[in-house]
Amino acid sequence: MSRQLAFTPVSGRGTVYSFTVMHQRDVAGFEEDAPFINIVVELEEQQRLLMVSNLPSAERERVRVGAPGEVCFENRGDGVVIPQFKLVRA
Amino acid sequence: MWSGKGRTAIVGIGYSEITRRPQKPLGLLAVDACRAAIADAGLEPSYIDGLATYPEMPFAGAGNRDGEDVVSVMYIVNHLALAPDIRWYAQIETGMIASPIIEAVHALIAGACDYVLVWRALHRPTRRPSGGGTAGPRAAGEAQFTAPWGCNTIIQWHALAWQRYMHRFGATREALAALALNSRCNANRNPRAFFYKEPMSREDYFNSRWIAEPLCLYDCDVPVDGCVALILTGAERARNLRHPPAYVAGYGQNTAPRRTLLHYALDDYMECGGSLARKLWNSAGLGPHEMNAAQLYDGFNPSTLYWLEAAGFCREGEGGSFVQDGRIALEGELPVNTFGGSLSEGRMHGMGHIAEAVRQVTGRAEERQIQGAEAVCAIDGSPMLRGSGIIVTRAP
Numbered sequence: 269m270s271r272q273l274a275f276t277p278v279s280g281r282g283t284v285y286s287f288t289v290m291h292q293r294d295v296a297g298f299e300e301d302a303p304f305i306n307i308v309v310e311l312e313e314q315q316r317l318l319m320v321s322n323l324p325s326a327e328r329e330r331v332r333v334g335a336p337g338e339v340c341f342e343n344r345g346d347g348v349v350i351p352q353f354k355l356v357r358a
Numbered sequence: 359m360w361s362g363k364g365r366t367a368i369v370g371i372g373y374s375e376i377t378r379r380p381q382k383p384l385g386l387l388a389v390d391a392c393r394a395a396i397a398d399a400g401l402e403p404s405y406i407d408g409l410a411t412y413p414e415m416p417f418a419g420a421g422n423r424d425g426e427d428v429v430s431v432m433y434i435v436n437h438l439a440l441a442p443d444i445r446w447y448a449q450i451e452t453g454m455i456a457s458p459i460i461e462a463v464h465a466l467i468a469g470a471c472d473y474v475l476v477w478r479a480l481h482r483p484t485r486r487p488s489g490g491g492t493a494g495p496r497a498a499g500e501a502q503f504t505a506p507w508g509c510n511t512i513i514q515w516h517a518l519a520w521q522r523y524m525h526r527f528g529a530t531r532e533a534l535a536a537l538a539l540n541s542r543c544n545a546n547r548n549p550r551a552f553f554y555k556e557p558m559s560r561e562d563y564f565n566s567r568w569i570a571e572p573l574c575l576y577d578c579d580v581p582v583d584g585c586v587a588l589i590l591t592g593a594e595r596a597r598n599l600r601h602p603p604a605y606v607a608g609y610g611q612n613t614a615p616r617r618t619l620l621h622y623a624l625d626d627y628m629e630c631g632g633s634l635a636r637k638l639w640n641s642a643g644l645g646p647h648e649m650n651a652a653q654l655y656d657g658f659n660p661s662t663l664y665w666l667e668a669a670g671f672c673r674e675g676e677g678g679s680f681v682q683d684g685r686i687a688l689e690g691e692l693p694v695n696t697f698g699g700s701l702s703e704g705r706m707h708g709m710g711h712i713a714e715a716v717r718q719v720t721g722r723a724e725e726r727q728i729q730g731a732e733a734v735c736a737i738d739g740s741p742m743l744r745g746s747g748i749i750v751t752r753a754p
Contacts, residue, residue: 286525286624288517289571290508298508303568306509308518316625318618320509333525350506 278313280339282353285310285318287331309337309353321353330355360608360641364754366463367596367603368716370399370589373550376704378482380583385425388479389437391585399589400600401473406589407441408471409434410458412450412478420483429479429585446470453611455708455738456746460609462590472595477587478709513578516658517570519742522624523660524572526675531572533678534659535563537694538576538701540686541656545698547688547725552580552704577659579700586709588716593754604716604750607733608642610634612745623742631668631741638669638735642749646670650731651693651718653711655738655745656701662694668741688726696726708738712748719752 287307293299305323310316323331337353344350372395374387396403413428421427431447434440448461455478462474497505504510523529542558545551558576566575596603614633616626639645646652646669654665663677671692672680680686686694697703697714704710715734717723723731732752739745 286518286522288509288514288521288573289568290511290514290517291568292511292513292570295508295511295514297505301508303571304508306507306514306518316617316623318623320504320507322507333522344506352507 278311282309282311282319282337284308284331284333284335284337284355286333287323289328305331307331307337307353319351319353321351323353323355327355359643362463362467363607363642364605364751365593366466366590367593367605367754368459368588368590368712368750369596369599369601369603370395370397370401371713371716372396372398372587373713374585376550376552376582376584376706378552378580378582383426384479384481384583384585385429385433385437387583388429388434388477388585388587391479391587392434392438392475392477395475395477395587395589398600399473401589403438403440405441405473406438406475407443407445408462408465408474409440409444409447410450410462410465410474410476412453412455412458414451415481420481427481427483429477434475434477440475446474452744454744454746456609456712456736456748457611459588459590459606459712459748460611460746463606463609466590466592472591474590475587476590477585478707479585480582480705480707482581482583482705511570513570513573513658516660516740517573519624519627520660521572523663526624527678529678531564533663533681534573534577535560536681537656537659537662537686538563540681541695541699541701544688544696544726545702548697548703549724551698551702552582553698553702573658573660576701579657579705580702582704584704584706586706586713588709588713601722602720602752604719604752605754607644607749607751608638608640609746609748610637610639610641611747612739612741612743616742627664627741628668628674630743631665631745634737634741634745634747635669638737638747638749642733642751644733644749649692649733649735649749650728651696651715651734653695653697653699653715653734653736655708655711655740656695656699657705657707657740659701661740662699664741665737666694669735669737688728693728696723696728708736711736711738715748715750719750
């Protein structure tokens with residue numbers, strides 16, 4: 269493992285490493301969204317290079333471990349933009 | 359083998375009421391448990407000259423008021439007439455439930471004190487301020503990588519790990535059902551258990567509501583208010599007390615580095631859990647197959663399964679089949695969580711596991727007694743994160 273740390277551009281492509289559907293209204297700021305989906309995406313550049321994301325509830329039946337995904341960006345307002353992943357066809 | 363093996367013992371157990379509707383503040387429940395443990399050992403409070411606890415709040419962002427949310431060393435000093443000079447104390451930050459016991463063992467062997475009182479008090483907050491205290495528009499530190507997506511509660515991380523486990527090993531929810539049903543069945547023989555009088559069927563398990571899919575209500579421990587306390591002393595003194603001693607034969611704590619801090623990456627569980635288990639078995643000179651029972655942490659149900667594998671009771675990926683066919687039942691090959699676990703006794707955060715290990719090797723396990731139990735381990739924590747464990751034995 270290198271000690272030379274640097275920012276490197278990545279493709280924004282990866283696969284679903286795992287996912288969960290949160291039903292409990294227990295997450296600050298997300299109480300009204302429950303049930304909502306979280307996925308963890310493993311980027312194609314490196315094993316265990318993981319990012320957390322959401323998926324729309326409509327994707328519940330499609331999401332599975334290993335499904336390919338691609339980054340998109342969500343504007344949350346007030347100048348806040350966060351990366352999200354969407355499922356894509358293999 | 360560890361030179362301290364068998365030189366100290368657990369000689370007293372005390373429980374407060376375990377309840378979801380406490381009639382008194384947590385501090386007074388802790389005093390109840392401490393008094394009960396001292397009496398159980400056949401001692402008076404004035405004998406206690408050492409104190410140790412792991413006082414951490416039940417989750418990040420919960421309250422931290424002494425005597426209501428947590429119970430510190432100074433709270434107990436202020437509310438119990440202990441020895442006029444407390445000679446030693448420790449308040450543990452790192453590690454987990456067995457860690458104050460491990461420190462107490464060290465203190466006793468070093469001659470720092472004669473009788474140590476160890477307790478763990480757990481409060482169930484009525485409103486969960488959730489999300490690691492990250493409510494609001496900004497998240498910092500590790501939470502910046504999870505909170506913006508609402509993925510920052512511990513159960514979501516466990517759900518992610520369990521989903522990955524099922525994918526990797528082809529396991530199903532049947533494994534978790536077997537564990538939950540085993541624990542409930544054992545709790546029905548434990549008068550201190552929250553679910554003492556409530557049996558659970560397979561249908562009850564599968565019909566329970568989702569919390570964080572694929573984990574359901576009965577994959578979570580029961581949040582309660584309560585306290586468990588234990589008394590430790592040196593082996594010589596231990597032989598003259600009220601009950602037979604449970605000798606501390608060995609211990610281990612998890613010190614492996616984690617590969618990701620973002621959530622519980624399943625890939626870490628064998629390495630991290632193994633780092634604890636290696637020390638546990640080596641210190642006692644005993645192996646998993648010499649245990650007459652295993653009390654394995656179940657704050658969330660899959661942890662027990664991971665510990666079965668990481669501690670070497672079965673091979674990696676085989677936990678799901680290991681827990682079937684009655685193997686982990688009281689009369690099975692390896693009884694697991696013989697008191698009902700945190701799932702069914704209540705969230706005593708691993709102290710219930712240790713208390714039960716003591717009961718089993720001292721013949722005090724009531725209707726749950728395993729005949730001829732010589733050695734039992736209690737391991738707390740999640741193998742992906744942190745943990746601590748001890749082995750207690752009937753003989754030194």
